[in-house]
């Protein structure tokens with residue numbers, strides 16, 4: 001090319017959750033069946049969307065207008081429904097005008113960072129959901145700035161670390177939380193969200209709260225949305241149907257803007273996000289049309305409760321087994337369908353391995369030459385047992401070494417076998 005056509009932030013775009021799939025496919029060719037524990041797609045993992053939801057979708061496809069574009073912000077009646085439901089929960093009150101639909105939250109995340117001034121930085125959790133951390137890093141062409149979620153303290157955010165970094169870096173303009181969190185399953189207590197809102201107020205920042213799992217918080221988790229405590233601080237909540245319905249293939253999510261009227265600069269930023277969505281015309285129409293019909297159905301919340309009870313049961317089993325390993329830190333998640341194990345310092349070494357077929361060893365070795373220690377474990381686990389989990393360091397932009405797995409497996413016996421195999425692999429790897 002006569003001039004460089006590669007964006008300066010291009011090398012910051014990483015999504016190990018899917019990158020590992022190519023390696024797993026090679027392992028599968030060698031005759032080892034793969035247990036997919038990497039991608040948080042409930043449907044791919046065997047969750048059958050309820051017949052009544054499918055019926056609503058089928059009936060909706062009979063309407064000619066679902067084949068049409070929708071308004072840029074999203075269907076009026078759907079945004080009105082969401083605003084009404086939001087307002088019934090108390091906290092900040094919004095209108096349909098404060099809501100903007102996207103083709104999934106992946107699309108929303110991309111718009112949020114793309115439209116941010118390149119100098120403005122958003123501080124996010126470590127470990128981080130990679131779409132946020134990679135998009136933020138690419139937008140600024142600098143490593144993502146993080147605050148610690150503390151594995152030694154039940155994954156609570158280290159607020160002192162957060163404040164110290166905000167004070168030290170004047171470019172930080174916003175804080176992101178993921179609640180319930182991916183990858184840890186941590187649910188932010190309301191008091192903690194209040195403290196984060198207070199920090200935002202003190203340093204004149206805005207808050208992004210990714211609440212895609214908010215309706216999948218476990219019973220008794222104390223889950224409260226940002227809207228309940230945001231007060232007068234500018235903020236953006238992100239929601240979607242990928243995990244809830246579950247319908248990730250619909251590509252449907254939305255953002256709720258809070259307190260646009262309280263800060264001119266935040267209002268201009270929100271306006272630019274709407275303007276950039278306008279250039280794309282609109283988001284997918286069918287799922288927006290279906291959304292209020294499904295969410296207002298009396299079967300909806302009991303259905304979600306049944307699912308979260310199932311996830312919690314898996315979490316209890318995994319916690320019981322993995323917490324017995326002396327080298328691993330685990331906490332029982334309070335929401336979503338992920339769980340994370342952290343290796344204690346000193347447990348992992350460059351010399352460790354698991355028994356692997358010769359041809360697979362030759363295949364994975366080049367990947368491991370410069371790999372982090374948790375990635376070495378994850379690749380050996382994959383090549384040796386076929387279990388495909390995601391390393392924390394490279395998969396979730398984390399300074400701690402560990403791995404994330406799913407609580408989505410429908411078959412409890414299969415799930416138990418997977419967890420038992422992971423536990424044995426960790427023990428064998430540690431003494432190899």
Ligand SMILES: Cc1ncc(COP(=O)(O)O)c(C=O)c1O
Pocket residue numbers: 040103104105106107129178182210212240241242248251252253
């Ligand atoms: C925290 C979080 N935010 C956003 C997304 C993206 O969801 P969507 O399917 O709406 O793009 C995911 C998907 O895994 C997620 O875990």
